[in-house]
Amino acid sequence: MSIPKPENLKSILATDCGSTTTKAILIEKRDGEYRLIVRGEAPTTVEAPFEDVTRGVLNAIMEVEELAGRKILDGETILSPQNGNVGVDLYISTSSAGGGLQMMVSGVVKTMTGESAQRAALGAGAIVMDVIASNDGRLPHEKIKRIRQLRPDMILLSGGVDGGTTSHVAEMAELLAAADPKARLGAGYELPVIYAGNKDARGIVEERLAKKTALVITDNLRPVLERENLSPARDKIHDLFMEHVMAHAPGYKKLMTWSPVPIMPTPGAVGLIMETIARDEGINVIGVDIGGATTDVFSVFQGVFNRTVSANLGMSYSVSNVLAEAGLPNILRWVPFEISEPDLRNRIKNKMIRPTTIPQTLEELIIEQAISREALRLAFEQHKMLAVGLKGVQQERTISDTFEQTGSGATLVRLDHLDLLVGSGGVLSHAPRRSQAALMLLDAFLPEHITELAVDSIFMMPQLGVLSTVHPQAAKQVFEKDCLIRLGSSVAPVGPGKEGMAMLKVSLELPGGKREDFSVPYGELRLVPLGEGQTATAVLRPEKSFDVGAGKGKERSVTLKGGEVGLIFDCRGRQPFGLPEDRTKRIGKLADWNDALDIYPVAAAAARS
Amino acid sequence: MAHSYTPGLKVAPYTTLRRERKLPLAGTVLAKVGQQVEAETVVARTELPGNVQTVNAANILGVLPEDVPDCLVKPVGSPVKKGEAFAESRSFFGLFRSKCVAPVDGTLESLSTVTGQAILREAPIPVEVDAYVDGTVVEVHERQGVTVETKGSFIQGIFGIGGETCGILHVCVQKPSDVLTEAMIGDDARGKILVGGSHVSTKVLRHAISKGARGVVIGGFDDHDLREFLGYDLGVAITGSEEKGLTLVVTEGFGEIPMANRTFELLKSCEGRKVSVSGATQIRAGVLRPEIVAPRAAEASLRGDGSQEHGGLELGSQIRVIREPYFGRLGKVVALPPELVALETEAKVRVLEVDFGSGARAMLPRANVEMIET
Numbered sequence: 001m002s003i004p005k006p007e008n009l010k011s012i013l014a015t016d017c018g019s020t021t022t023k024a025i026l027i028e029k030r031d032g033e034y035r036l037i038v039r040g041e042a043p044t045t046v047e048a049p050f051e052d053v054t055r056g057v058l059n060a061i062m063e064v065e066e067l068a069g070r071k072i073l074d075g076e077t078i079l080s081p082q083n084g085n086v087g088v089d090l091y092i093s094t095s096s097a098g099g100g101l102q103m104m105v106s107g108v109v110k111t112m113t114g115e116s117a118q119r120a121a122l123g124a125g126a127i128v129m130d131v132i133a134s135n136d137g138r139l140p141h142e143k144i145k146r147i148r149q150l151r152p153d154m155i156l157l158s159g160g161v162d163g164g165t166t167s168h169v170a171e172m173a174e175l176l177a178a179a180d181p182k183a184r185l186g187a188g189y190e191l192p193v194i195y196a197g198n199k200d201a202r203g204i205v206e207e208r209l210a211k212k213t214a215l216v217i218t219d220n221l222r223p224v225l226e227r228e229n230l231s232p233a234r235d236k237i238h239d240l241f242m243e244h245v246m247a248h249a250p251g252y253k254k255l256m257t258w259s260p261v262p263i264m265p266t267p268g269a270v271g272l273i274m275e276t277i278a279r280d281e282g283i284n285v286i287g288v289d290i291g292g293a294t295t296d297v298f299s300v301f302q303g304v305f306n307r308t309v310s311a312n313l314g315m316s317y318s319v320s321n322v323l324a325e326a327g328l329p330n331i332l333r334w335v336p337f338e339i340s341e342p343d344l345r346n347r348i349k350n351k352m353i354r355p356t357t358i359p360q361t362l363e364e365l366i367i368e369q370a371i372s373r374e375a376l377r378l379a380f381e382q383h384k385m386l387a388v389g390l391k392g393v394q395q396e397r398t399i400s401d402t403f404e405q406t407g408s409g410a411t412l413v414r415l416d417h418l419d420l421l422v423g424s425g426g427v428l429s430h431a432p433r434r435s436q437a438a439l440m441l442l443d444a445f446l447p448e449h450i451t452e453l454a455v456d457s458i459f460m461m462p463q464l465g466v467l468s469t470v471h472p473q474a475a476k477q478v479f480e481k482d483c484l485i486r487l488g489s490s491v492a493p494v495g496p497g498k499e500g501m502a503m504l505k506v507s508l509e510l511p512g513g514k515r516e517d518f519s520v521p522y523g524e525l526r527l528v529p530l531g532e533g534q535t536a537t538a539v540l541r542p543e544k545s546f547d548v549g550a551g552k553g554k555e556r557s558v559t560l561k562g563g564e565v566g567l568i569f570d571c572r573g574r575q576p577f578g579l580p581e582d583r584t585k586r587i588g589k590l591a592d593w594n595d596a597l598d599i600y601p602v603a604a605a606a607a608r609s
Numbered sequence: 610m611a612h613s614y615t616p617g618l619k620v621a622p623y624t625t626l627r628r629e630r631k632l633p634l635a636g637t638v639l640a641k642v643g644q645q646v647e648a649e650t651v652v653a654r655t656e657l658p659g660n661v662q663t664v665n666a667a668n669i670l671g672v673l674p675e676d677v678p679d680c681l682v683k684p685v686g687s688p689v690k691k692g693e694a695f696a697e698s699r700s701f702f703g704l705f706r707s708k709c710v711a712p713v714d715g716t717l718e719s720l721s722t723v724t725g726q727a728i729l730r731e732a733p734i735p736v737e738v739d740a741y742v743d744g745t746v747v748e749v750h751e752r753q754g755v756t757v758e759t760k761g762s763f764i765q766g767i768f769g770i771g772g773e774t775c776g777i778l779h780v781c782v783q784k785p786s787d788v789l790t791e792a793m794i795g796d797d798a799r800g801k802i803l804v805g806g807s808h809v810s811t812k813v814l815r816h817a818i819s820k821g822a823r824g825v826v827i828g829g830f831d832d833h834d835l836r837e838f839l840g841y842d843l844g845v846a847i848t849g850s851e852e853k854g855l856t857l858v859v860t861e862g863f864g865e866i867p868m869a870n871r872t873f874e875l876l877k878s879c880e881g882r883k884v885s886v887s888g889a890t891q892i893r894a895g896v897l898r899p900e901i902v903a904p905r906a907a908e909a910s911l912r913g914d915g916s917q918e919h920g921g922l923e924l925g926s927q928i929r930v931i932r933e934p935y936f937g938r939l940g941k942v943v944a945l946p947p948e949l950v951a952l953e954t955e956a957k958v959r960v961l962e963v964d965f966g967s968g969a970r971a972m973l974p975r976a977n978v979e980m981i982e983t
Contacts, residue, residue: 140662140663140726141663145660167723168724170723170724171726174728178661178663178718178728178730180658312845317845317846318844320846321844324842324844342831342833345831345832345833346862346863347863347933348832349835349843349862349863350936352892353767353768353862353863354767354931354979355892358932358956358958358974359952359954359956360932360934360977361933361953361954362953362954364933365954430956432954432955601953601955
C-alpha cells in the first residue's frame with residue numbers, strides 16, 4: 001500500500017492499538033467532505049494466546065466491515081486501493097499497546113537539561129521512568145543500579161549547553177557505560193541511546209558508549225540556556241521507537257508492513273491534534289486522554305505545547321495505582337452512597353486483574369467515574385509541575401511585573417487563562433451521558449472563570465492525529481464534524497466562601513431573545529440548556545469576594561458557547577474547592593450536584609439511595 | 610459479531626506444555642536435547658557483570674583528571690582487593706602521599722581522564738536457571754537456555770505472588786467453598802503446595818509459611834490482606850519477584866470466592882503429585898498469569914493431547930462472571946443476541962444470556978465474562 005495523492009483519497013481505515021482495546025474507524029469522502037462512517041473495536045491481543053497485535057486489529061476491522069456492510073479484508077490482507085465498495089485507499093495506525101515507550105533520560109542539572117530531556121521524551125509520547133542527573137542526590141552506584149533495574153526501551157542522554165561543560169556529560173556517559181544497560185525486549189539487541197547534549201562532548205560520549213549501545217547523536221536539546229530545541233531529539237525518539245522498540249513487540253513487524261505511514265505512538269498523535277486546535281483557534285487548551293494504563297495530559301498556553309504521560313495512572317491496568325497514589329478517602333469522597341472500604345478495595349483490584357470488563361450496574365459506573373476523577377486530578381498535578389518555563393534563565397522584569405513576580409520555572413498552566421478543556425479516553429468518551437463527562441472534567445481540573453468543555457465523541461483523536469500527518473484536510477473535517485463534541489461552557493467564580501452565601505448573579509440573553517435572570521449561591525451547580533452551535537450573551541455579577549475574570553466583585557459581559565450539556569454555572573468554590581467532611585452531608589451534596597446536571601438515571605439512582 | 614474474542618483462564622486436565630528457560634545474559638547451556646530433567650535440574654548458567662563502584666580519584670589524589678593515569682600503581686584491568694591502593698600521588702616535595710584505595714574487591718575497569726573517576730567492578734554474580742518442571746529438553750537455544758516440554762495437568766490462576774517453586778500437592782479443604790484455616794495446616798505441610806477453597810487470610814498464610822509450606826492455591830484473597838502480606842499497596846499487577854517465603858496463586862479474584870469446581874476437582878486429582886507453581890503475574894502486554902503444572906508423563910501413552918484450539922464464545926460455552934453484580938458465578942451461555950442492549954448504566958453494549966443452573970438466568974455484557982478453557 002502506498003500513500004495515495006490527496007485528490008485520489010476516497011476512504012481511510014485507521015486503527016489505534018491501545019493497551020486494552022484496539023479501535024478501528026472508517027472514514028469516507030462523501031459529498032466532497034470526509035466523514036466518519038463507522039467505528040469498530042476489539043480487545044488488544046498482545047497477550048497469550050495470540051501474542052500478536054494484528055489479531056486485535058483484524059478483529060476490529062472485521063467489526064467495521066460488518067457495521068459498514070463493506071468488504072475490506074481478504075483473509076489477513078487489507079484490500080487497497082478502494083475498488084467500488086471493496087477495500088480502502090489508505091490504512092494508518094497508532095499504538096500504545098505494549099505499555100508504551102518506556103525511557104530513562106539524563107541531564108547534567110536535574111532541573112535544567114534534565115527537565116528539558118524529560119520534556120523531549122514526553123513530547124515524543126514516551127513514559128519517563130526516571131531522570132538521572134549529576135546533581136540528583138544519588139550516589140553513582142545507586143544510579144547505575146537504577147539503570148540496570150529499570151531496563152528502559154531507550155535512553156536519552158543530554159547535558160550542557162553547546163560550548164559548556166563536558167566533564168559532567170562524560171560522567172553521565174561513564175555511568176551509563178558502567179551500567180551496561182540491557183533493553184526490556186529482546187536480550188540480543190543493543191539498547192538505543194540518543195545523545196542530544198553539548199556538541200563539544202560528542203567525541204567523549206561516542207568513545208564511551210558506541211561499542212556498548214546503539215548510539216545515535218543528534219542536535220543539543222538545550223544549545224543555549226534560554227532556548228530549547230526539542231524537535232531533533234523527539235524525531236530521533238520516534239525513529240528509534242519504530243526501528244527498535246515496536247519491532248520487538250508481538251506482531252508489530254507485521255503491522256508496520258500494512259501501512260505506508262509510520263505507526264505513531266498514541267500520545268504523539270493526540271498531541272498533534274491538541275496543538276492544531278490551539279493554533280487554529282488561537283486559544284489556550286488543556287487536553288487529557290485517560291487510558292487503561294496511562295493518562296496523558298496536553299496543554300498549549302501562549303503557544304507553548306507541553307505533554308506529560310502519567311505512567312501507571314489509568315482506568316484498567318493501572319486502576320489500582322490510582323487507589324495507591326490518591327488514597328481511598330480521596331476516591332470515596334466522590335461516591336454518593338455508602339460503600340464498605342474492603343468491598344471497594346476488592347472491586348478495584350478485580351478491575352486491575354480483569355482490565356477489559358465494563359460497569360454493568362449504576363453503582364459500578366459511579367465508582368469508576370469516582371476513580372477517574374482522581375486519576376485525572378493526579379495526572380493534571382503532574383502536568384502542572386512539568387509544564388513550566390525554562391529554569392535557570394534570568395528574567396528581565398519591568399516595573400509592571402512588580403506585583404506579579406514569578407520565578408523562572410513557574411508553571412505555564414493557568415486555569416484562569418484556559419479557554420478550552422478537552423477530554424478523551426474510554427471513561428470520558430464512553431460515559432453514557434455527556435453531562436457525566438462534563439462533571440468529571442470539572443471536578444478533576446477545576447477550571448476557573450469561563451472555560452469551554454469538549455469531549456472526543458468516540459475516542460478517535462489518536463487516529464485523526466496520525467491522519468493529520470498525511471492528509472490534514474481530511475483529519476480536520478472529521479475532527480470538526482464527528483470527533484469533537486462541544487459540551488458547553490462552565491462559569492466558575494474564584495474565591496473563598498461559605499455554603500449558601502450569595503455568590504453570582506446572572507443575566508442571560510438566550511437565542512430567540514429569551515431572557516433569564518437568576519442567582520447561584522455558593523456551593524451550588526446550575527445548568528442552563530443551550531445547544532451546540534448556539535451562543536448566549538451573559539452579564540455576570542459576582543459578589544465582592546469572588547472573581548469571574550474581571551477582578552473581585554467586578555461585573556463581566558461575555559458570550560457563552562453552548563453544547564450538548566449546556567451552560568454550567570459552577571459556584572462550588574475555587575481556591576479552595578472542598579467537599580463537606582461529614583459523610584452524610586457530603587453524600588447529600590454530591591446527590592444535589594448530580595441532580596442539578598441530571599447526571600444519572602433518576603429511577604436507578606433513587607432505588608439505590 | 611465476527612470474532613467474539615473472550616479471554617479465559619486455562620484449566621486443562623491433560624495438555625502438552627513448553628516452557629522456555631532462558632538466561633538474562635548469554636552463558637552456558639548445561640542440558641542436551643532429549644535429556645530428561647527434573648524441576649530442580651540446573652539447565653543453564655551464566656555470570657552477570659558485577660556491581661560497579663566509582664571512586665573520584667582526581668579529587669582524592671588532588672590532581673587534574675588528565676594526570677590520574679600517571680598516578681596509577683595498578684594498571685587498568687588488574688584485580689584489586691578491598692582497602693588496596695590502586696593509585697597514589699605525592700605532594701610538597703614528595704613528603705605527603707595521597708592514596709586511592711579500592712572500596713570493594715574487584716577489577717579496576719576504567720579510568721576517565723575527563724572526570725577523574727575510576728570505575729571498579731565487583732566479582733561477577735552467578736546466575737543459574739533450573740528446568741522448573743519435570744520433563745524433556747526439546748530445544749537448546751545456543752548460549753541462552755533450553756525449552757522443556759512436559760505433559761500433564763495445567764491450571765492458570767488469575768493473580769499470584771512469589772516466584773517459581775515446586776512441591777507435593779495437598780488439598781486441605783473438603784469443598785471449593787471452604788475457607789482455608791490454620792487448623793487445616795499441620796506439620797506435614799513442609800515442602801508442600803496447599804490447596805484451599807474460597808478464601809485465605811494473611812494470618813493463615815503466615816501460619817503456612819511457619820509450617821514450611823512452599824505454596825498456597827486459593828479461590829479468593831482480600832486486597833487488605835494482600836497489602837498486609839506485601840507490606841505495601843500493589844499499584845500494578847506485576848509480581849513474581851516477592852520473597853515472602855511462599856508462592857500464592859489466586860484462581861478467581863479478590864474477595865471470598867469459591868474456587869471453580871472444575872479447577873478444584875482437577876487439583877484434587879493431583880493430590881500427592883509433584884507440581885510446579887509460579888506466582889508471577891504481569892497483566893500488561895505479554896500477559897503472564899500464575900500457574901500450576903502437574904506433570905503426568907506416565908499417562909502419556911493412555912491419553913491424547915487434550916489441548917484444544919481457542920475458540921470464541923458460543924452457545925453452551927462454560928463461563929465465569931468476572932464483574933459485579935454476579936462476580937465469581939459460573940454458568941453456561943444460553944443466548945448471544947446480536948443487537949446492542951442498554952444496561953442499567955444506559956450504556957449500550959453487546960450482551961449474552963447466562964444460565965447459572967437451577968433456572969437462574971441473567972443478561973450480562975460480553976466483556977464481563979471469561980471462558981473457562983479446557
